[in-house]
Amino acid sequence: IVQYVIRTRNSIILDDASSEDQFSFDQYVLRHRSRSILCLPLIKQGKLIGVLYLENNLSPRVFTPSRVAILELLASQAAISLENMQLYVEIEEREAKIRRLVDxxxxxxxxxxxxxxxxxxxxxxxxxxxxxxxxxxxxxxxxxxxxxxxxxxxxxxxxxxxxxxxxxxxxxxxxxxxxxxxxxxxxxxxxxxxxxxxxxxxxxxLTERKRAEAEARESERRRREAQYELEHANRVAAIGQLSASIAHEVNQPVAASITNAETALRWLGAENPNLQKAREALGRIADDGRRAADVIGRIRALIKKEPPSMVGVEINETIREVIVLTQGEMTKNGVTLLTRLADGLPLVQGDKVQLQQVILNLIINAAEAMASSDEEPRELHIATNSTDSQSVLVLVADTGPGLASTNYERLFDAFYTTKPTGLGMGLPICRTIIEAHGGQLWASANLPRGAVFQFTVPLLPAE
Ligand SMILES: Nc1ncnc2c1ncn2[C@@H]1O[C@H](COP(=O)(O)OP(=O)(O)O)[C@@H](O)[C@H]1O
Ligand SMILES: [Mg+2]
The missing domain is CATH 3.30.450.20 (PAS domain)
Known part of the structure; x- marks a missing residue:
């Protein structure tokens, strides 16, 4: 009966359940010999929230219409009270959850x-x-x-x-x-x-997080500073390796200037001073002076200690300036320099001094490799190329004995060296610099002999 009311939401009033067809075989009705039964759904705003069930097993027809009317009124009140109680319970539960969250x-x-x-x-x-x-x-x-x-x-x-x-x-x-x-x-x-x-x-x-962030920034700053120091030391060392050849390089125009000055003096001191000849000699002195000043200027730029700054760099000019410094060393070692610098390359984005440091390290390594063997000819190839629209490729190849191991990546490990007085820091520093530029540096074998080092540098982004 209760199931029926729940399902249909209709009230049931049975005058005598035991004798009425519909529910007379109900197990409960049989067992209790139920007589009068009233079952009302408790409905609030269309929602069934309970069922009121009354029975009387002594007499039939106890639920007269007037009693039913009162019961229905009571039922609707009961429905409201029940609903309120449920709401209170819900509020209490929610309140407890919020308290838990707060506490x-x-x-x-x-x-x-x-x-x-x-x-x-x-x-x-x-x-x-x-x-x-x-x-x-x-x-x-x-x-x-x-x-x-x-x-x-x-x-x-x-x-x-x-x-x-x-x-x-x-x-x-x-x-x-x-x-x-x-x-x-x-x-x-x-x-x-x-x-x-x-x-x-x-x-x-956020105190803890801010502190950790500041600490991370500080240790990153220290790491970067140590990196500058290391790079700087490497540059100074590279220049040091070339110092004898460079001194020679500077000495030459100085000696030539002295000769030219003497010549000029002679032309001016003659009985009939030859002003034209004297002027030519003075012109040569000025040229030589500029050449010497140029070399010294390059060295000062490389030895200067400044944090790198990324600007638009003309890669070919950058390479030529390094070549000027290494020319003497090449001649001393009987090395022929062959360059193939592509015309009309776009600017790359980089720090000129750092890029020169990379090229300088690669040239010195190549020169040292070729000096260590008797194989002829000794050739140093330097080439530039635009690989794609993203970057420029620089290649430095030699005809020396080549790389000792085929595990080329090992060359870039710190302190890896095969030289008695080597430090093994040249290539790792080169790679750090190139990667900081967003490029790549790698080694491979040259044919028929020697080593090839290549690196890419991303272009300066178009404004
Ligand atoms: N052009 C080259 N030909 C052959 N071996 C090379 C060449 N460049 C570098 N290497 C190898 O890589 C090693 C590491 O080079 P580098 O990092 O510059 O340190 P270092 O020059 O002090 O040894 C060298 O000791 C050498 O074995
Ligand atoms: Mg080296």
Whole structure:
């Protein structure tokens, strides 16, 4: 009977259940010899929330229409009470969940009102800002107490957002703590109800994270500084290796200048001074002086200690300037230099001094390799090419004995060297520099003998 009422939501009134067809074979009715039965669905706003079941096993027809009318009234009241009770239980459960969220102190939570008072706050929040529960009196802790001056303007805008949308999305800010220090936090706010005169804020302490970030920045800065130092030392060492040839290179124009100066003096001191000849000799002195100054200028640029700066670099000119410095060394070792620098290459993005350092290291390695063997001819090839629209390729190849191992990657390990006085830092530094430029550096075998080193440098992006 109850099942039937639940299913159909119709009331059932049986005058004498034991003698009526529909339910007379019901097990329950048989066992209890039920007589009068009344079963009403308790319905509230179209929802079945219960069933009222009454029975009388002594007499039939006890549920007269007037009694039924009263019972129906009672049933509708019962339905309302039942529903209310359920709502109270639900509210209590929800309230308990919220309390748990607040008291778990996983994030700081506080409730504010439109006068800017903090009317409730959990331990996590109070600890962040250095206050106690006792400070949350009606005339106690306020939003203003927690706010640093530079945040006033922002807070006015946030208050406006709260009024219009009811929400301030999570953002980072600082609060002033009880002892006047600053605490960095992540905070989000939401206003309650239609009035929006109270609301809740969720606060996460970012102190630890900020400290870790600052520490990471600091160690990255130190790492980069150590890297500059290392690169600089490597550049100075490379120049040092070339110093004898470079001194010779500078000496030559100086010696030539002296000769030319003597010639000029002679032409001027003659009985009939030959001004034209004297002028030519002075012109040659000026040219030689410029040549010497040029070489010294290049060396100073390479030895200068400055953090790299990425600008547009003409790669061929960059290479030619290095070649000037290594020319003497090549001649000394009987090495022929063959260049094939492609015309009209676009600018690459890089630090000129660092790129020159890479080329210098590769040329010195090639020269040392060829000097260590008797194989002829000794040729150094330097070529540039535009590989694709992304970068420029630079190639340095020699006809020396070639690479000792076929595991070419090992060459780029720090301290890997096959030379008695080698440091093994040249190639690792080259690779660090090229990778910092966004390019790649690799080694391979030359044919019929020797080694090839190639690297790419990305182009300067078009504005
Ligand atoms: N052009 C080359 N031909 C043959 N071997 C080379 C060449 N360039 C580099 N290498 C090998 O790579 C090693 C590492 O080079 P590098 O890092 O410049 O350190 P170092 O020159 O101090 O040895 C060298 O010792 C040498 O064995
Ligand atoms: Mg080297």
């Amino acid at each position: 778990a102190n996983i994030v700081g939570i506080f409730i504010w009102n439109s006068e800017g008072r903090i009317i409730e706050a959990n331990e996590a929040f109070l600890q962040m800002v250095g206050y106690r529960k006792a400070d949350l009196r009606p005339d106690g802790l306020s939003w203003a107490d927690l706010t640093l001056r530079e945040w006033h303007e922002h807070d006015e805008r946030a208050a406006e957002a709260l009024r219009t949308t009811g929400i301030v999305h999570a953002y980072e800010r600082e609060f002033r703590t009880n002892n006047g220090s600053r605490v960095p936090v992540l905070i989000g706010e939401a206003a309650f109800g239609g009035q929006r005169d109270e609301g809740v804020a969720f606060v996460v302490d």
